[in-house]
Amino acid sequence: MARWEPDARGRLVQAALALYGENGYENTTVAEIAQRAGLTERTFFRHFADKREVLFDGGSALQELIVSVVADAPDPLAPIDAAAAGLEAAGEQFFVPERRDFAGQRQAVIASNPELQERELTKLAALSTAIADALRRRGVEDPAATLTAEVAIAVFRTAFERWIDETNRYGFPELVRDSLDQLKALTAA
């Protein structure tokens, strides 16, 4: 990418992903990422604390969006449907078709490194806690709030895995709805 392109952050993310894929996450340095992006290391560190954070960019915004949709969902919505509405909204904003290749590459890098896997699991656990809190503020009691939040994470992970599959032709929100329908069928008494 050319030097005068304005989106330094986006270029750094793309360069990092490309290098992690080519040489492995462990073998890639910040200096190499900056060079590939046509930027300085100083610019890198204005955007990211370290090479790991490049992969978790946007996680807080994702959580905030999901929590706010769960909190503001119409009153009659059942807890699980309020949680699903949050996941669908996240899909519409974050997991758009143009981001799918990026998401798949990112997932492959994370799968290759135990430390990154742990960080991903920790982020998902934090998301689960935040969804449970939002449900409690809607008046959902425990254990229903915790259980619904955990199940929402299960739906999220399943939808995400299906979405990044190369043969997939569906959008993320559709896969959330389908995974939730499957869940309902699986747990039908």
Place this chain on the structure above:
Amino acid sequence: MARWEPDARGRLVQAALALYGENGYENTTVAEIAQRAGLTERTFFRHFADKREVLFDGGSALQELIVSVVADAPDPLAPIDAAAAGLEAAGEQFFVPERRDFAGQRQAVIASNPELQERELTKLAALSTAIADALRRRGVEDPAATLTAEVAIAVFRTAFERWIDETNRYGFPELVRDSLDQLKALTAA
């Protein structure tokens, strides 16, 4: 505890838990654990690789038991009920009333340390993968296998949290069944 007691492993676990609770996990050394147990450091290292492993003792046996029960569950059992049977069996063998105080103390230590939390999440993710594999061997297809396994982990975590609560009067298998019933109610279409 007296020096001639035969169960060195159990004494080391108890001594470690007591010291983690009193002084914090980070501030406790293997030397102190061995001393409290009335044993040598050498004996400690015959049983555990490090002070972290004391907290994750039995995790593999738990996973093996759950997987074998899922694999051998009667054919007509729905995937989610096969998974629940695995969790109930785990409860009957591992989460017995005499172990509840230990489990609660252990959970408090883990909650106090991010590195231990990550390890716990990694173990649960591995358990989820193992349950999904066992379900696939029963002929359950994806995404149902993955989704059921993830939901089983959600039920497991919820039942466990409820079980270690000081006010709880129920056994772990009952809490698994109750959490699963709540889940079925929550996801009733």
